[in-house]
Amino acid sequence: MIEIRIHGRGGQGNVVAAYLLATAAIDEGRFGQAFPAFGAERRGAPVVAFVRIAERKLHRHNQVLHPAFLVIQDEALLHVPGVLDGLKPGGRVLVNSSHNSELLSEQYGQQFFALPADSLSKEYLGRPLPNTALLAAFLTLTEVLPTEALNKALRDRFRGTLLDNNLRLVQEVATRVPAGIWEDSFHATGT
Amino acid sequence: MPQALEGSQAIARTVALCRPQVVAAYPITPQTHIVENIAKLVADGKLDCEYVSVESEFSAASVVLGAAAAGSRAYTASASQGILLMSEVLYNIAGMRIPMVMTCANRAISAPLSIWNDQQDSMSVRDAGWIQLYCADNQEAVDTTIQAYRIAERTELPVMVCVDGFTLTHTLEPIELPGQDEVDSFLPPYAFARALDPARPLSMGTLVSPDHYPEARHSHHHALLKAQQEIIDADLDWAGVSGRGYGGLLRIDGGDTAEIGILTLGSVMGTLRDARSEHPGRDAVKLIQLRSFRPFPIEALQQACQGLKHLVVLERALSPGAGGIVGSEVRAAMSELRDAPMIHNYAIGLGGRDVPLDLYQTVLDMVASGGINRFSILDADLEKLPPEDR
Numbered sequence: 001m002i003e004i005r006i007h008g009r010g011g012q013g014n015v016v017a018a019y020l021l022a023t024a025a026i027d028e029g030r031f032g033q034a035f036p037a038f039g040a041e042r043r044g045a046p047v048v049a050f051v052r053i054a055e056r057k058l059h060r061h062n063q064v065l066h067p068a069f070l071v072i073q074d075e076a077l078l079h080v081p082g083v084l085d086g087l088k089p090g091g092r093v094l095v096n097s098s099h100n101s102e103l104l105s106e107q108y109g110q111q112f113f114a115l116p117a118d119s120l121s122k123e124y125l126g127r128p129l130p131n132t133a134l135l136a137a138f139l140t141l142t143e144v145l146p147t148e149a150l151n152k153a154l155r156d157r158f159r160g161t162l163l164d165n166n167l168r169l170v171q172e173v174a175t176r177v178p179a180g181i182w183e184d185s186f187h188a189t190g191t
Numbered sequence: 192m193p194q195a196l197e198g199s200q201a202i203a204r205t206v207a208l209c210r211p212q213v214v215a216a217y218p219i220t221p222q223t224h225i226v227e228n229i230a231k232l233v234a235d236g237k238l239d240c241e242y243v244s245v246e247s248e249f250s251a252a253s254v255v256l257g258a259a260a261a262g263s264r265a266y267t268a269s270a271s272q273g274i275l276l277m278s279e280v281l282y283n284i285a286g287m288r289i290p291m292v293m294t295c296a297n298r299a300i301s302a303p304l305s306i307w308n309d310q311q312d313s314m315s316v317r318d319a320g321w322i323q324l325y326c327a328d329n330q331e332a333v334d335t336t337i338q339a340y341r342i343a344e345r346t347e348l349p350v351m352v353c354v355d356g357f358t359l360t361h362t363l364e365p366i367e368l369p370g371q372d373e374v375d376s377f378l379p380p381y382a383f384a385r386a387l388d389p390a391r392p393l394s395m396g397t398l399v400s401p402d403h404y405p406e407a408r409h410s411h412h413h414a415l416l417k418a419q420q421e422i423i424d425a426d427l428d429w430a431g432v433s434g435r436g437y438g439g440l441l442r443i444d445g446g447d448t449a450e451i452g453i454l455t456l457g458s459v460m461g462t463l464r465d466a467r468s469e470h471p472g473r474d475a476v477k478l479i480q481l482r483s484f485r486p487f488p489i490e491a492l493q494q495a496c497q498g499l500k501h502l503v504v505l506e507r508a509l510s511p512g513a514g515g516i517v518g519s520e521v522r523a524a525m526s527e528l529r530d531a532p533m534i535h536n537y538a539i540g541l542g543g544r545d546v547p548l549d550l551y552q553t554v555l556d557m558v559a560s561g562g563i564n565r566f567s568i569l570d571a572d573l574e575k576l577p578p579e580d581r
Contacts, residue, residue, distance in 0.1 A: 019363045023195035026365045032195065035362040038221075038307060038543070057365075059328065059461035061358050063545045153195075 001054040002144060002186065003064040007083050008073035008131070011043040016157070017071070017131035018049035021138075023156065024149035025053040033058060046080055053144065068189035069182075071138060072096065073117070073130050084110060088189040092182050094138055096130040111185075113141060115177065124169035125162070132166045136173035141182040147174045193365035198329040198354065201366045202268075202294055203228030205333045207238045208374040209292075209340050211266040212381075213258035215243035215251045219273040220306055221356035222296035226268055248273040252280035259284075259291040260395060262386030264340065266291065270356055271298035274312040278319065281349075285320030286411065287395045290343035290383065292336065296356040297457065297507070299542040307543020308356045309507040310457060313484075314516050320411055322350040322418055323485040325456035327442075327464075329354075329364050334435050335482075337369065338425040340378050345425075346418045347385075353484075355458040355507075357543065373432050415486045422483050438480070440488035441495055445477030451558055452496055452532065454479040454521060455505040459539065459546050466551030476555070481517065489524045496525060499532040501558045505550075505569075509538045514566030537569035544570055 004021065008014035018034035025032030030053055037048040050064040066086045075097040077083050087093070093110050096117040104112035115137045117130030125132075132154070139147050147170055154166050196204070203225050206214070214233070216226035232238040241258075245251045248269050255265040269277055274295060284291065295313045299305035313323055322342060326332040332354045339350040354360060385393065399407055423439035430436030444464060453463060453476065460480040467473050479495050481488075496502055502525065504518040513519065518536030525531040535558060540546040550569075557564065573581040 019195070019197070022363050026193060026195040031365060033362060033364050035357075038357050038361065058465060060465040060548060061328070061355070061362065061458040062462050062547050065547065156195075 001052060001058065002069070003067045004051040004053075004069045004071060004138075005064050005067040005086075006049045006051065006071045006073070007077050008047055008049075009043075009077070010045045010047050012073045013129055013131040014047045014049050014073065017073075017135055018051050020132075020150065020153045020157065021051045021135055022053070023153040024139075024145050027152050028145050028149045030055060030145075031057050035061075037063060046077055067091065068185060069094065069138070069142070071134050073134060075099070078108065084108060090185055090189045092141075092185050094134060094141065096134060113137070113177075113182075115173070120169060120173065124172065125165050133169055133173050136170040137177045140174045140177040140179050142185070143180045143183055144186075147171075193367050195363055196329070196366040196368070197224065197363045198332060198360040199224030199296075200228050201329050201333050201368065202336060202354065202360070203232065204368055205336045206266050207232050207240075208369065208371055209266075209337060209378055210264060210375075211240050212263035213241045213243065213255060213265045214267065215245050215254035215258070215265075216267045216269070217245055217248045217251045217273065219248070219270050221298060221308070221360045222268045222270040222273070222294065224360065225294060225296065229266075248276040249280060252277040252284065255291055255293075256280055256284050256287070256289060259289045259383070260287065260387050262381070262383045262388075264291075264381040266293065268294040268296065270296040271300055271306075271312045274316060275300065278316050281316050281319040281321060283396055284349045286407075288347045288411070288414070289349060289395075290347050290381075291349045292339045292343055293349070293351050294332075294336070295351050295353045296360045297353055298356040305542040308358045309541045309543070310353065310355075311508040311541075313351060313353045314508040316351075317485060317516070320348070320415065321485060322346070322348050322415065322422070322483070323353055324350065324422070324482055325353045325484060326359065326482075327458055327460040327480055329359050329362065330366055330435065331437055332359060333366060333368065334429060334433060334437065337374055337377060338422075338429050341425045341428075342418065342421045344381055344383075345421050346414060348414055348418055353457065358458045367433070367435070369433055377429060377432050419483070419486050419488055419491075422486075437482055440483040440491045442480040442482060443477060443495055446474070447498060448474050449477035449498075450475055450500045451555065452477045452479055452499040452502040453505065453551075453554060454481060454502060454517075456481045456484060456517065457507065459505060459507070459550075462546055462548055463551050466548045470551065484517070487520055487524075492521065492524050493528055496528070496532055498530075501535060502532040503535045503537070503554050503558060505537055505539050505554070507538065507540050509541075509566070509568070518566060533563050535564045536566045537564065538566070539569045541568065546570075
């Protein structure tokens with residue numbers, strides 16, 4: 001079982017990101033579960049969502065306390081207390097940032113990968129909506145699911161130009177990000 | 192092939208498969224997505240149904256009361272304060288013995304204001320005379336909603352399907368949605384024998400003098416007790432169609448060697464189920480999911496608890512000044528057994544507090560530590576309170 005926690009801000013498509021990832025897993029014949037941590041949501045406020053991917057049906061409905069992966073849609077959230085809490089030893093952090101991955105890893109004492117998802121999404125979608133780019137990076141880094149599964153989940157949810165632009169963005173990210181370098185973290189985190 | 196569906200979406204699509212003719216609802220989180228999705232199906236022409244927008248939950252319940260009394264298959268959904276505002280009508284629907292189905296997306300009650308999940312709302316109307324069924328996950332919510340229409344229409348009692356708000360309604364999981372033909376084969380068109388009809392005038396819910404009121408109440412009570420068999424049959428027969436069954440009144444994990452039983456309702460059971468399956472001492476523990484809270488399955492419970500030394504009752508509501516609601520009823524049922532288990536009663540997960548996987552071990556440790564817990568709120572951190580409130 002892999003557990004993932006996604007941090008973002010209201011309006012960044014945090015819940016959509018979690019739903020897309022779990023949908024991609026389900027489409028691949030795995031068990032996928034996604035749910036938000038609820039609050040009085042409003043645009044700009046910090047929000048959290050959770051994803052589980054497993055080989056067999058899970059019955060649990062508790063929050064993810066010890067994720068193997070964190071996906072952070074706004075690097076300013078790194079300054080919010082608790083955002084990095086509970087990450088499993090050997091776990092990885094994917095962050096929307098134009099900073100250098102090694103420097104971030106050194107600064108926070110965790111293994112980071114930084115993707116400039118704001119500028120990429122501005123280029124492909126016309127506005128800074130980092131969620132799809134981050135998901136494409138996550139799947140490429142971990143190879144937990146093929147990026148085609150994400151494309152299928154996007155096709156289920158979106159239509160027209162928005163879909164086409166997202167599919168092109170996924171393809172671009174998949175070529176930019178080193179494939180499979182996080183595969184080993186499944187062993188490191190005991191997942 | 193399972194589909195990735197949010198709980199609310201799965202419930203909405205299931206309600207549509209049951210071919211309701213009238214839906215009336217007023218939005219309240221965490222139920223809103225259900226009726227929004229139904230409204231969209233109607234607006235898109237995918238569901239032939241009268242969708243009535245109303246100005247309050249009181250009206251929503253009143254509209255479906257009238258619609259069902261006139262012979263329509265009717266549906267509504269609500270939560271929390273919405274259930275409370277409906278409560279007068281809920282008693283009327285049940286007292287008039289009108290079959291219909293509603294979803295309660297379980298949520299805490301104010302004050303203090305909480306939009307999050309517990310089960311205080313449906314517990315607050317436990318005496319309204321409705322059948323209440325509690326679901327452990329979204330697949331069970333789908334299957335129970337279909338069963339609920341058959342139970343309602345065969346017993347002439349309304350059924351409330353209780354689904355943990357957010358925890359289930361906003362969780363996306365793989366869901367097997369049945370085919371329309373499967374649902375149609377299980378649910379014949381609704382034919383209400385007492386449907387309001389100008390050609391055959393009759394009155395419902397009229398003034399009943401002391402000469403007849405106790406008999407009316409006896410009849411209602413008796414109908415609920417008799418409904419137990421319909422709940423069992425609906426589950427068995429739907430399992431025959433869908434391949435999925437839930438144990439009828441109770442779902443039990445574990446066998447006769449168990450000395451400790453843990454009983455709960457709703458989504459906490461799923462978390463306990465995973466914890467138990469990963470635990471080395473699992474054979475010593477039996478999990479009892481109370482699917483049917485009304486009718487309260489006393490005999491089935493007594494049978495399930497034979498041989499247990501301890502029974503832990505976990506619930507997401509309380510009766511302040513008394514203690515556990517489910518716990519008190521279970522204790523009463525156990526009092527008739529010769530070797531009754533010790534009852535330990537806790538509230539957990541009130542107002543949306545996360546119920547973690549290690550609840551299972553916590554509960555086993557509490558039992559092992561000896562003593563007996565009449566009732567407490569297990570996860571309340573008393574350090575947060577001034578000394579006089581602890």
